[in-house]
Amino acid sequence: MKLAIASGKGGTGKTMVAVNLAFTLSKTEEVTLVDCDVEEPNLHLFFPAPAITTEVTVPVPVVTETTCDHCGRCEEVCQYGAMTVLRNRVLLFPELCHSCGGCTLVCPNGAIHEEPKRIGTTTISTPLPNLKLVSGMLDTGNPHAVPIIRAAKTLAASDPLIICDTAPGTSCPVVETLEGCDACILVTESTPFGLHDLRLAVDVAARLDVPIGIVINRSDGKDQATLEFCTDHDLDVMMIIPFDREIAAIQSRGDLLCRVRPEWQAAFTALFYKCQALAGVQR
Amino acid sequence: MKICITSQGLTLDALVEERFGRAPFFIIIDSGTGSFTAIENQFAKGAGGVGPKAAQVLIAQDVKVLISGQVGGNAREVLAAAGIAMYTYRSGGTVKDAFDQFTKNMLEQST
Numbered sequence: 001m002k003l004a005i006a007s008g009k010g011g012t013g014k015t016m017v018a019v020n021l022a023f024t025l026s027k028t029e030e031v032t033l034v035d036c037d038v039e040e041p042n043l044h045l046f047f048p049a050p051a052i053t054t055e056v057t058v059p060v061p062v063v064t065e066t067t068c069d070h071c072g073r074c075e076e077v078c079q080y081g082a083m084t085v086l087r088n089r090v091l092l093f094p095e096l097c098h099s100c101g102g103c104t105l106v107c108p109n110g111a112i113h114e115e116p117k118r119i120g121t122t123t124i125s126t127p128l129p130n131l132k133l134v135s136g137m138l139d140t141g142n143p144h145a146v147p148i149i150r151a152a153k154t155l156a157a158s159d160p161l162i163i164c165d166t167a168p169g170t171s172c173p174v175v176e177t178l179e180g181c182d183a184c185i186l187v188t189e190s191t192p193f194g195l196h197d198l199r200l201a202v203d204v205a206a207r208l209d210v211p212i213g214i215v216i217n218r219s220d221g222k223d224q225a226t227l228e229f230c231t232d233h234d235l236d237v238m239m240i241i242p243f244d245r246e247i248a249a250i251q252s253r254g255d256l257l258c259r260v261r262p263e264w265q266a267a268f269t270a271l272f273y274k275c276q277a278l279a280g281v282q283r
Numbered sequence: 284m285k286i287c288i289t290s291q292g293l294t295l296d297a298l299v300e301e302r303f304g305r306a307p308f309f310i311i312i313d314s315g316t317g318s319f320t321a322i323e324n325q326f327a328k329g330a331g332g333v334g335p336k337a338a339q340v341l342i343a344q345d346v347k348v349l350i351s352g353q354v355g356g357n358a359r360e361v362l363a364a365a366g367i368a369m370y371t372y373r374s375g376g377t378v379k380d381a382f383d384q385f386t387k388n389m390l391e392q393s394t
Contacts, residue, residue, distance in 0.1 A: 081339075082332060084335050084339055
């Protein structure tokens, strides 16, 4: 089963849910945790361990000026402004390139070939006997998160139970992570911002046909608006985590709630059973 | 010589748009005759890479001078390579005001 933890709004507790779910499940089965928040990966802070690092590259065009007759076909086909053809030279902007390969295909002179360009890394580690951690890390200054997420997901692809920690928001990195998942947990908080962004996240997951369950985190007991929204949209609130200074302190020092307070493990196991039910997986 | 001024509208009385790649219109004035044409910038609402795309429009129009408030790094590189001179206008006036200041040599060239 492939499970995504997403949120819409940032800072609601995606990572907290992901690390505690993975920690608890790893006591009884093999778990792969994938950090798909490649612009700010942080799962490795909770599970420090020696890791194997692999570079992630994307193909970008290189023009052979001696073969190029500056016809401008590549500039026309490029939808991203990554190539500008002047009378006597071609200007390339690799950071605008989406690696579609269109320019290479349309060049009538075979003057364009592709070369790999590094955009980040993936790391694999085994911090606990039953826990494999895959992290994607985008290089600073690089705008394309999606190929890193794809590479990280590929490293986990054949594993039996995968938990993907998603970036906040509802844009391409979130869509890429949710794609192909059997279920997703949307972590929210009972604030107007939390609810506003939850609506957006529900919309995205629904369009991708990924079944949705809700976790309300930092609940102050005034969750009425969120609960009403969930009822109206037929969404199961699978877990409510109270607003609690101790939980925040444990998380902030990079520790795990379920390690410090093992009594929480039952709640996370129950959450997992509900996710299995959402995904239609038999226990 | 053709001079392009980024504009919020279709006429010389329209306000100068300070952004280059996302300017709604390009007003192109022929400094010899004083006649002008307005071109809608089809990349104004694009997702990304609008700077180089907009610069390509100016190259195709054989523009020699661009007057705008701010030109981004990628667009600047294309314009410079194409030999288009860039002048900065940020006084909040109309296209005509900007053109008058340019002809009086009151605008600063940016590189």
